[in-house]
Each structure stands twice: as structure tokens, then as C-alpha cells.
Amino acid sequence: MTSDKHYECLVTVKTEFLPDQSDVQAGRYAFSYHVTITNTGSVAAQLISRHWVITDAEKQVQEVRGLGVVGEQPLLQPAAFFEYTSGTVLNTAVGTMHGSYQFTAVDGTQFDVSIPSFTLSMPRVLH
Numbered sequence: 001m002t003s004d005k006h007y008e009c010l011v012t013v014k015t016e017f018l019p020d021q022s023d024v025q026a027g028r029y030a031f032s033y034h035v036t037i038t039n040t041g042s043v044a045a046q047l048i049s050r051h052w053v054i055t056d057a058e059k060q061v062q063e064v065r066g067l068g069v070v071g072e073q074p075l076l077q078p079a080a081f082f083e084y085t086s087g088t089v090l091n092t093a094v095g096t097m098h099g100s101y102q103f104t105a106v107d108g109t110q111f112d113v114s115i116p117s118f119t120l121s122m123p124r125v126l127h
Contacts, residue, residue, distance in 0.1 A: 006042040007105055009076070009113045011035065017122045018087065031120040032087040035069070037101065039076035045103040046075045047082070052099040057092035093122040
């Protein structure tokens with residue numbers, strides 16, 4: 001017997017350098033990232049936790065784990081989406097982030113959703 005259930009979410013990210021929250025002379029580069037998570041599966045699922053790997057241009061790595069995102073654990077129905085904006089600070093003008101979200105479907109199935117690597121860059125640093 002095959003299952004018609006499908007567990008999947010699509011993650012898209014847009015980034016922005018925040019000059020008003022940065023101090024370039026002090027080596028503080030602030031970025032925001034706007035995330036859209038769309039349930040592309042066939043079963044409603046709740047985002048339980050997150051895991052981020054943040055790497056600066058000097059290969060310094062920060063790992064961030066925690067419950068939910070921006071204080072929420074959204075329940076996404078099939079085809080529904082959730083958006084949020086958060087931020088991070090790097091010691092370099094360029095860096096990358098990637099990670100995963102951990103979900104639990106309404107039927108109890110747990111699954112991970114990969115967050116593809118994206119670049120954080122101060123304008124006019126990368127060509």
C-alpha cells in the first residue's frame with residue numbers, strides 16, 4: 001500500500017545589508033533576511049525548530065539552534081506560507097548562511113527541510 005502523503009516545504013530567502021545598524025570601522029556588519037516558507041506537501045505541518053550555520057569571510061562559524069522562528073511555531077496547511085524577517089551580525093562584509101527547519105506533520109511524521117546557502121554581502125563588496 002503506497003501513501004499519498006507528501007511532506008515538503010520550499011524556503012526562499014531575500015537578504016539586505018543594514019547600514020544604520022552596522023559599524024564598518026568597528027567590523028560590525030548587520031544584515032536582515034526575509035524568509036518565505038511554503039508548504040508544498042499534501043499534509044499540514046508545524047515548524048518546530050531551526051538550525052542555522054552562519055559563516056563569515058574569515059571562515060568563523062556560528063551555529064544557532066532554537067525553537068520556532070521569531071517566537072512562533074507556525075502550522076502550515078498545504079499550499080499555505082509563512083513569512084518572517086530576522087537578522088544577524090557578522091565581523092566581515094560578506095558571509096553565508098544555510099541550515100534547516102524541523103517540522104512535525106499533523107499525522108506525527110517528523111521531517112527536516114533544508115535551507116539552501118545564501119550570501120550576506122555589503123553592497124559593492126562582491127562583483
